[in-house]
Amino acid sequence: MSDDTATDDAAGEDTTARLIVDCLEAEDVEHVFGIPGEETTELLFALGDSDIEFVPVRHEQAAAFIADVYGRLTGNAGVCLGTLGPGATNLLTGVADAYLDKSPLVALTGQGRRERIQRESHQAIDVVSLFDSVTKWNAQIDDAAFAAEAVRKAFRCAEREKPGPTHLELPYDVAGETVDDEPLARRDPVSLPAPDRDSLDAAVELLESAERPLVLAGNGVLRTRAAPALRSFVDDTGIPVAATYMGKGAVSDADERSLYTLASGVDEQYAPIERADCVVAAGYDVAEHEPVDWNPDLDRAIVHVDTASADISRHYNPDVEIVGDIDAALDRLASGVDLRFDDEWWTEIREDVHAAATERPADDAPLTVERLVPLLRDAMADDDVLVSDVGHHKGVLAKRFPTYEPNTCVISNGLATMGIALPGAIAADLATDANVVAATGDGGFMMNASDLETARRLDCGFTVLVFENREFGSIARQQHAHGGGDYGTQFTNPDFATFADSFDADAYRPESWSAIDRTLSDVVPTDDLSLVAVPVDER
Numbered sequence: 001m002s003d004d005t006a007t008d009d010a011a012g013e014d015t016t017a018r019l020i021v022d023c024l025e026a027e028d029v030e031h032v033f034g035i036p037g038e039e040t041t042e043l044l045f046a047l048g049d050s051d052i053e054f055v056p057v058r059h060e061q062a063a064a065f066i067a068d069v070y071g072r073l074t075g076n077a078g079v080c081l082g083t084l085g086p087g088a089t090n091l092l093t094g095v096a097d098a099y100l101d102k103s104p105l106v107a108l109t110g111q112g113r114r115e116r117i118q119r120e121s122h123q124a125i126d127v128v129s130l131f132d133s134v135t136k137w138n139a140q141i142d143d144a145a146f147a148a149e150a151v152r153k154a155f156r157c158a159e160r161e162k163p164g165p166t167h168l169e170l171p172y173d174v175a176g177e178t179v180d181d182e183p184l185a186r187r188d189p190v191s192l193p194a195p196d197r198d199s200l201d202a203a204v205e206l207l208e209s210a211e212r213p214l215v216l217a218g219n220g221v222l223r224t225r226a227a228p229a230l231r232s233f234v235d236d237t238g239i240p241v242a243a244t245y246m247g248k249g250a251v252s253d254a255d256e257r258s259l260y261t262l263a264s265g266v267d268e269q270y271a272p273i274e275r276a277d278c279v280v281a282a283g284y285d286v287a288e289h290e291p292v293d294w295n296p297d298l299d300r301a302i303v304h305v306d307t308a309s310a311d312i313s314r315h316y317n318p319d320v321e322i323v324g325d326i327d328a329a330l331d332r333l334a335s336g337v338d339l340r341f342d343d344e345w346w347t348e349i350r351e352d353v354h355a356a357a358t359e360r361p362a363d364d365a366p367l368t369v370e371r372l373v374p375l376l377r378d379a380m381a382d383d384d385v386l387v388s389d390v391g392h393h394k395g396v397l398a399k400r401f402p403t404y405e406p407n408t409c410v411i412s413n414g415l416a417t418m419g420i421a422l423p424g425a426i427a428a429d430l431a432t433d434a435n436v437v438a439a440t441g442d443g444g445f446m447m448n449a450s451d452l453e454t455a456r457r458l459d460c461g462f463t464v465l466v467f468e469n470r471e472f473g474s475i476a477r478q479q480h481a482h483g484g485g486d487y488g489t490q491f492t493n494p495d496f497a498t499f500a501d502s503f504d505a506d507a508y509r510p511e512s513w514s515a516i517d518r519t520l521s522d523v524v525p526t527d528d529l530s531l532v533a534v535p536v537d538e539r
Contacts, residue, residue, distance in 0.1 A: 013178040016144040017042035020108075020170070021050045023151035026183035029079050031055050031070075031430065032108075033063035035090075037083020039110030042175035055458065057423075058450035060087055064094020065423035065448070066430075068103045068165075069387065073407055073431040075223075077104040077158040077166075084111045088127045088169075093417055095165045096134040100287045100414025101246065102219060104163040106154050107131070111140070111171040131167040140169040144179040152184035161192060161224065161307040162285075192224075192307055192325040195332060202320045203280075203303045204337045210278035210301065212345050213239045216262060216294075219246035220283020220306050226326040227251070227406040230282060236334040239280070240346045242272055244288040245398040245413040253357070253402040259346060260353045262289055263399045271349050276300055280333075281318070283307075283326055287414040291316035305329045357400045361513050367536050369393045369467055372516060373400040376465070379520035380437065383408060385428045389421035389440035392473040392538055397439060408434070419447030422464060426451065429460040435525055436462035442493050443472050452503040452529075461527035464505075465520075466496055467536045477538075500531035508532045 014022075020043065024032070033055045036044050047054045057063045060082040067078030082091045088109040098105040109127055131138045137157040141150050154166040207213055221230050227250045234241055234257050241251045242259040251258050259272045273279065273294045278301040292315040295302070304310045304318035305326055322329045360378075361371035373396065380386065382404040388397045388411045403409040410428065412420050422445065425438035445466050455462070472489045479486040500507035506528050510516040516534060523530045 014180070015042055015046070015175065016141070016147050016177050016179050017170070017175040018046040018049075019144070019147050019179050019181055019183070020141075020151055021046040021052065023148055023183040024052055024079065025050055027151070027155045027186055028076065032079045032081050033057055033066045034081030034108075035060050035063065035083070035087060037087050037110055039084050039172045040081060040170075040175075042172075043081070043108070043110070043170065054081075055454070057454050059448060060090035061093050061419065062423040062448045062451045062454070064091045064105070064107065065097065065420045066427045067105045067107075068094050068098040068101065069410060069420070069424035069427035070431050071098065071104040071158075071163070072101065072410065073385075073428060075104065075159065075163075075225075077106045077155050078427070079106050079108065081108045082110070084109065084127065085125060088125075089130070092130065092134065093415075095131065095167065097412055097415040097417050097420065098165040099134040099136075101412055102162050102164055102223060102285065102414070104158040105165040106158050107135075107165060107167040109167065109169050110175075111169050127169050128167070134165065135167045136164045138167040140171065141174055142171065144174060144177040145181070147179065148181050148183050152186070155186070159189065162220070163223065193323075195322045195324040195329040199320055199322045200329070200332055200336060203322055203333060206278055206301050206303060206319060207280070207333075207337050207339060211341055212276045213278045213280065213339070213341060214272055214276035214346075215239050215241040215280045215282055216273065216284055217241050217243045217247040217250035217282050218284030218288055219244065220285065220326060221247055221250040222283070222406045224283065224307060224326050225406075226283065226330065229327040229330040231255075233330040233334045237337060237339050238343065239339070240272065240343075240350070244284065245394075245411045246288050247283065248398065248401075248409040248411070249403040249406045250283075252404045253354075254404055256350060259350055260357065260402075261398050262294060263395070272346050275345055278303070280305060282330065285414070286311050286313065286316055289413070305333075357402050363513055365513070367511075367513075367516075367534060368538055369396045369536055370400060371513075372534065372536075373397065375513070375517045375520055376437070376439070376524075377402055379524040381435065381525070384435040384437070384524070385410065385432055387421050387424040387428055387436065387438050389438070389444035390416050390418045391441035391444055392477065393439060393441055393467050395474070418444040421445070422448050422451055422455070425462045425464070426455050426458065426460055429455075429462050430458070435527075437524060438462060438464045440464065440466055441473065442466055442468045442470060442496075443491070446493070449499070452500065452505055452531075455529055456503055456505065461529055463524050464500075464531040466531065466533045468493060468496065468533050469536050469538055473538050496531060496533035506530040509534075511535060
């Protein structure tokens with residue numbers, strides 16, 4: 001226990017904590033996800049008196065993941081809360097995920113009294129310094145007069161392009177101080193500048209001289225809601241498009257010019273970018289996919305189209321940078337370019353990739369994630385949301401899962417952290433009207449499995465699809481490739497059906513293709529909270 005004790009509000013006066021909650025209401029916050037702590041007592045009571053729902057979760061990491069995915073899907077910063085010390089450090093992974101995935105998020109943490117911060121003290125660490133490398137802005141509210149300004153700045157900075165997390169720390173004594181202030185008004189976001197004519201002209205010249213142009217669609221296209229403009233660009237120019245893992249759905253995979261996803265390794269989905277002589281990188285962040293993987297020989301022209309200038313490296317040094325509104329840039333490029341190129345260089349690749357993604361398994365085929373994907377896709381509507389965890393299955397879903405609408409296949413590929421799927425599905429269920437599937441390996445699922453209780457308490461309805469192979473499969477594969485064996489990758493599991501049932505979730509364990517097909521078709525379209533465990537053998 002800390003040595004802080006609760007203080008009573010001065011009669012008829014607001015505290016800093018209540019002002020902060022008023023500010024959250026002014027920012028249209030509907031939920032705050034977190035775990036209560038003694039140092040956040042003032043904030044919690046203020047939330048209890050507000051229209052904002054405080055949602056207790058079972059681990060602070062899950063709170064940050066929910067806020068992360070909620071922000072990514074809505075464009076409005078998700079909010080998570082932790083107390084000092086371990087509460088704050090437990091938030092850190094989810095905040096870092098939002099940082100590299102460019103998701104708007106505001107993290108709030110408690111702290112001891114200010115005099116405790118200046119000396120070694122129970123649970124007190126320098127949280128602001130800890131969060132500094134994974135936030136866009138980060139501050140301690142050390143004076144009640146700074147509170148309203150700090151909250152407005154935190155949300156504005158988190159939601160401004162390129163978005164990301166911010167963090168505010170509230171010492172216990174400041175939380176209880178009386179204050180006479182009010183929230184700053186929320187303003188419309190600043191419009192992005194129009195692309196400049198010289199850059200557009202230079203890009204047109206490059207594209208018109210290209211024989212094998214390709215669009216690489218990244219996270220920024222979805223984030224800025226520029227998918228309609230990209231789809232029009234592809235319609236007008238005929239240029240094929242490959243998406244990053246986080247750009248899936250920017251162009252529908254039903255479109256004949258979609259080459260699905262830029263994959264790692266040697267397979268048919270790497271062929272388009274290897275053959276392309278000019279790449280239009282639209283909304284692409286280098287954290288999504290290392291440019292050395294797709295431009296190893298520095299032998300293709302690159303047009304960078306994004307809200308910010310490129311993060312330059314040897315393998316990503318664009319010939320032209322069009323910086324500003326992505327929507328406007330793509331519209332003006334399409335209207336200004338006159339392309340003549342032979343599409344034979346990519347049409348066969350499209351046929352092969354599409355066939356691999358849609359071929360249903362033979363009855364006697366072994367149970368693998370690859371073969372299951374067409375059954376999962378058939379069970380989901382075009383606008384249903386798939387949230388993928390991290391592991392071997394992530395790469396499979398990224399490559400094979402046909403995606404038809406923006407933000408309907410949520411993959412963390414910046415920090416790429418395990419454990420995000422179940423909390424992410426809670427966020428998707430709250431943020432959308434779609435049916436939701438959390439696809440996860442057994443390793444990732446068990447990291448935040450306790451938040452099945454959170455989902456049940458919130459009356460969420462989605463499907464958790466667990467691929468069970470009792471190992472950290474992607475690491476085992478890498479170890480086998482490196483040295484012929486694997487070490488430290490094996491584990492055991494509970495009976496997942498019994499586990500899910502204990503949370504009052506419907507549980508299924510189909511072990512044949514017909515049973516898997518039937519179960520997914522029956523379960524995914526419902527509003528029930530369900531877990532489907534499928535034993536797979538990827539070896």
